[in-house]
Amino acid sequence: MSDFSFQGVTPDTILDAIESIGLYPTSGLLPLNSYENRVYQFLADDQKRYVVKFYRPQRWTDAQILEEHAFTEELAIAEIPVVCPLKLEGQTLHHWQGFRFSVFPSIGGRALEPEQLEQLEDLGRHLGRLHLVGSARPFSSRPALIDAENLTEAVHVLKNCPLIPDSLHVPFFTILDVVVARLKALDWTAYPTVRLHGDCHIGNLLWRPEGLTLVDFDDCRQGPAVQDLWMMLSGDRMQQQMQLETLVEGYEEFMPFDTRQLRLIEPLRAFRIIQYMAWLARRWEDPAFPHNFSWFAEARYWEQQILALKEQLAALDEAPLRLQPGFN
Structure with missing residues (x-):
């Protein structure tokens, strides 16, 4: 099938x-x-x-x-x-x-509002509890969040994608290969992993009268804990700093947070950018995808991705976010 x-x-x-x-x-x-x-x-x-x-x-x-x-x-x-x-x-x-x-x-509910810090702190508590359970033992069948093999496979998919204009092949794959090489050079095994939600973004968080509920574990995998936190960070560096500290304050009520993982935020963001492009390329034969993602076949999209990858490469060289001493 x-x-x-x-x-x-x-x-x-x-x-x-x-x-x-x-x-x-x-x-x-x-x-x-x-x-x-x-x-x-x-x-x-x-x-x-x-x-x-x-x-x-x-x-x-x-x-x-x-x-x-x-x-x-x-x-x-x-x-x-x-x-x-x-x-x-x-x-x-x-x-x-x-x-x-x-x-x-x-179940019904409304989206979590990350600008409401009490909601963000509550999410941190939920993730701390989730990772406490997730650390009890690893997945045995579900794959790791990131490794050299799935990076290589994503690049292979993109290099066989007919939607990338010929005129953009050289600039696109030049920057892509550089970013992928940087990600592969990281020693991902140096960081402890837990069973994760894996796709913890606003669309998978419902705020209900009785509190927050996490939905859609379809992408749960084994990976570093920060994967379930970083997608809730947005805005400028100062805003992200405040959001991070709020999340971790709630998180550490149940689970210690390994601050070394903060240096993985930008690599994980780069990985998600690459995986998202590869996901669209893999699914293009599904009629739902050309209908809902028509911009994926436009030259403008690939021009924007070249810029996005260049900006992400620069972000990989920036100092990671840090938790202020005594923030909690």
């Missing part, structure tokens, strides 16, 4: 799959914002709202998906607010006509 075979996920297929595990939708299927998987919300005959997620074929193995499910269950048992897949018919991962899917409870 191709990576891009979501064409077979028709409304009838979705309904049949859901009914095969004992749920009976009484509403239409509302598509939710997800490009990597196919995700739909529905109301069932028990008057509860659910979300069904069909996993992209060949992205994860069954073992890797089940390891994600087990991790969220560990977090829930530790009373960390996360959204876990429901165990239906005795299991959390189901198969139907060659597709794999899971069902989750549908």
Whole structure:
């Protein structure tokens, strides 16, 4: 089955799959914002709202998906607010006509507001608790966040991407190769790793009446703890300093933070820039991608990426953020 075979996920297929595990939708299927998987919300005959997620074929193995499910269950048992897949018919991962899917409870909420420092401190507490659980043992099936192999693979994908204009090949790949070489030169093994959320950004954080809830562990991996913090930093250096100190103050109520990892923030940002380009290139055959990311095929985008990589290379040479002595 191709990576891009979501064409077979028709409304009838979705309904049949859901009914095969004992749920009976009484509403239409509302598509939710997800490009990597196919995700739909529905109301069932028990008057509860659910979300069904069909996993992209060949992205994860069954073992890797089940390891994600087990991790969220560990977090829930530790009373960390996360959204876990429901165990239906005795299991959390189901198969139907060659597709794999899971069902989750549908929860509402509003986005976390990082400018509200009390919310940011609460996120720090949640991440400290999450990483405390995540440090108990490593993932056995899910891959590491970053290593030389996935950097090499990302470059290979981009070098075979037909959307990069010929006139920009030399400047784009010249700066890309320099940035990748810098990332490969880092000794990533020198930093301790934990099981991470992996994609901790505002879109995966819901503020509810009872507090903050973390959703979508689809990208959970083994990596340095700072990965789950740095994406919440924005603005100028002074603003980022304040945000970082607020996060770490909450974090250290439950888990010590290794300040050496602050030097990984800009390398991780560079890695995300490269991985995002490679992700779009890999998925371009999926009809949803040209429709929603049409700018990826424009010369202007690649010109902007050359500039972004040059700026990121300069950022790699800047002094990392530091926690002020006695900040907490």
